[in-house]
Amino acid sequence: MAVDSGAAGPQRLEGTGGELIQLLTPEGERVEHPDYPLDISTEEIKALFRDLVLVRRIDTEAIALQRQGELGIWASLLGQEAAQVGSGRALGPKDMAFPTYREHGVAWCRGLDPAKLLELFRGVSHGGWDPNEHNFHLYTIVIGSQTLHATGYAMGIQRDGAVGEDGEAVIVYFGDGATSQGDVNESFIWASVFNAPVVFFCQNNQWAISEPLERQSRIPLYQRARGFGFPGLRVDGNDVLACLAVTRKAMQAAREGQGPTLIEAFTYRMGAHTTTDDPTRYRLAAELESWKLKDPLERVRAYLVRTGAADADFFAAVDAEAGELGTRVRKSCLTMPDPQPLTIFENVYSEPNAQVAYERDRFAAYLDSFDSEEVGA
Amino acid sequence: MAVDSGAAGPQRLEGTGGELIQLLTPEGERVEHPDYPLDISTEEIKALFRDLVLVRRIDTEAIALQRQGELGIWASLLGQEAAQVGSGRALGPKDMAFPTYREHGVAWCRGLDPAKLLELFRGVSHGGWDPNEHNFHLYTIVIGSQTLHATGYAMGIQRDGAVGEDGEAVIVYFGDGATSQGDVNESFIWASVFNAPVVFFCQNNQWAISEPLERQSRIPLYQRARGFGFPGLRVDGNDVLACLAVTRKAMQAAREGQGPTLIEAFTYRMGAHTTTDDPTRYRLAAELESWKLKDPLERVRAYLVRTGAADADFFAAVDAEAGELGTRVRKSCLTMPDPQPLTIFENVYSEPNAQVAYERDRFAAYLDSFDSEEVGA
Amino acid sequence: MTTLTLSRAMNEGLRRALENDPKVLVMGEDVGKLGGVFRVTDGLQKDFGEGRVIDTPLAESGIVGTAIGLALRGYRPICEIQFDGFVFPAFNQIVCQLAKMRLRSLGHVSLPIVIRIPCGGGIGAVEHHSESPEALFAHIGGLRVVACSEPADAYSMIQQSVSCEDPVILFEPKRRYWDKGEVDTAADPQAWLSLNAARTVHQGSDVTLLAYGPMIRTCVEAAVAAAKDGRSIEVIDLRSLAPLDIETIRASVQRTGRCVVAHEAPVTGGLGAEIAARITEECFYHLEAPVLRVGGFSTPYPPSKLEDHYLPDLDRVLDAVDRTFAF
């Protein structure tokens, strides 16, 4: 017989309890998980802590810059640092990452200069970095589109014969809201049918702007993978160690030819959707308060303090570094030159294009006419 | 812990064995299924047999008409009669059905005049029937689109307060290939999130034109529903009784407010994709031969003969009726008037439209110019 | 008469539509509690309930596709697409289903669906938030395409669109959402200007300037500025982009003998092309100069620091006007 029972109706998802993979509790206690043993040194944990603090600092600075009118908008990663740093640090140099527009922490782990992110949010470019320099693709704003790019890229890895022991794999980021897009589901189909080396990393931060998770799914999101025939799992997205461990394992499986995995990192968007959003219109303060207790940084700090692995000097040093980073980020923003008008016509095509050239020449002449008339444009 | 293991790689699906819901074996033996007791009289089974024969006859006639140049193309339902008649006869008059382009058997059950189907395939109209007359929506050719229409319609039923004991529900048909389209997956999301009264009826006929099922999924299709949190099941699509029973149950559940079900009717496209297709290019004759043994008509005939429920007279009468139907279908095709040129401009908008009127008037004048010049257009 | 912002006027129009017909629904992303990212649906879910003002899953094809199903069941859905650049996932449903269902059914089926699209640039946004895709819809038979430019029209045009038995794509000029204007909410709907009609928003005799949506304010400002230099520009707000109100346009161009079309969308293949081609056919002997087009460049929309150069402003509009006099 073949009957597959689903839930009878919508249900509020609970992210706590036994179904979450966790290696570090909100209180900072290290716990073991039979399937995800993590061999990690204290120094490595300290390095992760440093990452968490620094990416939060980039975020804080960017929000401030936006408030001061220096950025058009900013999408804060507040609360999602562990999901991003944990997964980001699980990648090898040859792996490729496809972000959304909120993966500043992953960008950091891949080595992208934060100034590049500011360029985008300042409106100086649409991104403009070379995806191959750090194996970190451009930010993608149209929800879900990048999941297909990632899957196609993974199919390219297969064609390059780069799957195997020492293979390469792809990770693609998307949100809970994105799981409703046709493209994301098509990417699940492609990845499973071609057994492509791609890890789907869904940061379920509980909200798609004002819409709670129930608007996207009535069952936990990690279970979506079942419908497509590949493994899905849910990890505590505020636990940097667990995120590191599950991503490592899934990436290694992909590299070795075992195909895709869906990782649902259960986390929370602690800030507004973007700096133009006002979450008080749609969610209760109490929810945010309860998530503050699960802060991804604080639990690592608690662990380091409790185990004596780090002392006040360490924390002071990290704070100082964060301060410097903040200053550097700010400076890079304030000294960023505006693009020149005629760059509008650049990088549309690889070769000279009659239409673009025609419009550029006319526009250049138009701009010149102001100069010669000595009237400001 | 939350790990969901999927298949490790592509696997050839097998449609036989215990996972299929079956009430009538290919040999015509009646079997029971604990979850799908079917209380059906001999007369009703004979009526189903008649339906099967008649819809096959429509199909044969249409193929012949196409060969003779009377239809532009025809999409044959050969082999899928049981899936269509079984599900079609499970519907109540108030239920709404959304077909693809191959649901001639469902059309028959809903009471649509087969001539209407010929109009479409002859190129006289794009369908042109009133979906509300028989609660049978227009054929939809763009793969998967109708699944969202069906889901929206079901949301309308909810808003009308027509869910409950005596409620209404929707059934939507699509193929195995269609399951790869974003729209179909989005409809699964909508239906589950809103718990809409819709039954997804997938006729898995093993092929999407030349592509075998493995190009669309590496696990059985009924399991797709798991990923979205509603029940999925697989029925022997060549077993009219099982199709009737599972569809009845799923429709009743939907009517009562228990939400969507995915039914995978495991069947086989015994003919070409359409009359322009040449399946010998991509599939083996042996496959077809093996499916002939599972013919949806023959097993009902065997059952009726074996149980003595029907005698030669009955079969002769059905054949005679089929012959008459064939003649009627043929005649309706041959006597169908061609549409008038100016109908191009009709039914584009509900009210007079300046652009359409402008073009129509000019075209009418243009046509008139030939008349007055006495030159043939 | 009340003074309302365009966003608020649209909100009032939606409220009226919801009040007047229980079959009217509002659906889209974040249209409920949040009231939409531009607050156009503010308060509607609170007042009309979740059954009628529906926060949908995040998928535009799903929004339009289920709206079609709801319309088949007798509802009149108003879909909000959050930003212009996000209408493309729904393009297939719009072009192949929404536009074609009436013909497919030989008139048995109407799909009275409105798709609201906040459009255009000038708000300093990131990629995909500043597009003007109207020409793509105007090319599709079976769709009505309209654009409002100011509060009073927003208020009436949304209601007229909802009343229309055909699918309507309604473009809303997002950078004008906070512009204020007088709205007569007490006026008899019968007295409203037809949804098919263009309107002369600035009288003039030397040249006809055609525009719509966000460019109307720019064009009127241009006309006012030009008047000081002694040049009399007639500005017509097209309002209906498909079909065009050719009569109004023709009457003006035959009078002025010169015509400029302005829009934010790329000039190549934009609506200006259709207008120029048609006007030239209709007014060949009246034209003193070719119909000139001023619009976005034929490139992707640039990063926002460049948008002031990309978007036609008062100077570029007047430059085009000047050029028609150079012929």
Next chain:
Amino acid sequence: MTTLTLSRAMNEGLRRALENDPKVLVMGEDVGKLGGVFRVTDGLQKDFGEGRVIDTPLAESGIVGTAIGLALRGYRPICEIQFDGFVFPAFNQIVCQLAKMRLRSLGHVSLPIVIRIPCGGGIGAVEHHSESPEALFAHIGGLRVVACSEPADAYSMIQQSVSCEDPVILFEPKRRYWDKGEVDTAADPQAWLSLNAARTVHQGSDVTLLAYGPMIRTCVEAAVAAAKDGRSIEVIDLRSLAPLDIETIRASVQRTGRCVVAHEAPVTGGLGAEIAARITEECFYHLEAPVLRVGGFSTPYPPSKLEDHYLPDLDRVLDAVDRTFAF
């Protein structure tokens, strides 16, 4: 020189492309064993393997989206869209990703992807199988749009499209797939006419007739017929629809003083609009009559029994030509 059908010439061109560069891939629905519904990819999977000629899941957004990913990894995918009417599920990936990635990356990323679309009507097909959506793509900066009309061009243009570092939408006239023509498969690719260039396919002096794809044969037939009546029509095959080869067009129109554009797509907002607008700007004082457009009506494509009326045929093309002489 070999005599090949257009379908076969395209097949040979694809074969060359696959041979010349191991990074070239062919992907789409039924392109493998079946060889595509028009047999354009016949035999390619057999010869180049399933790794390079890929039967994909049935989802066009997936086809284009994964092709983008493959291109990011260094491949050069050629995507087949089975029929024109089925390109719309992929429209979002084409417009927002394919067209914009180069600018988004400030030139770091190239997406050398070809999207082959069998297009147009006249084959007696059901709905969605006879569309001409080229204008929708020509409006999108970042895309190249080209159309072939005969076997020799099919053979070279597919190879040039594959070599192009930018995304190319290649329209193939499906009702001309079985038309035969001479193809010089030994010619030096350097000698091929540029992918940017229009070509005069019938010389004339009285009027310029612009067309592309399936309409070329019709237009040449019209020119031949008109010649018998003493009217000399110059027919230009545009080949590149975006960008247009304005120089070739202008030179002809300045010489003839009259111009007609013919295409199957609806006239409203079709490519003819852009051409008419641009030509009028460029050749205002040379034009004896407005540029006239002849094309599909601004309705959905009708059922096939009506398509002979919908599609501009020789008579309707000549009617438009006649009308330009009535000015």
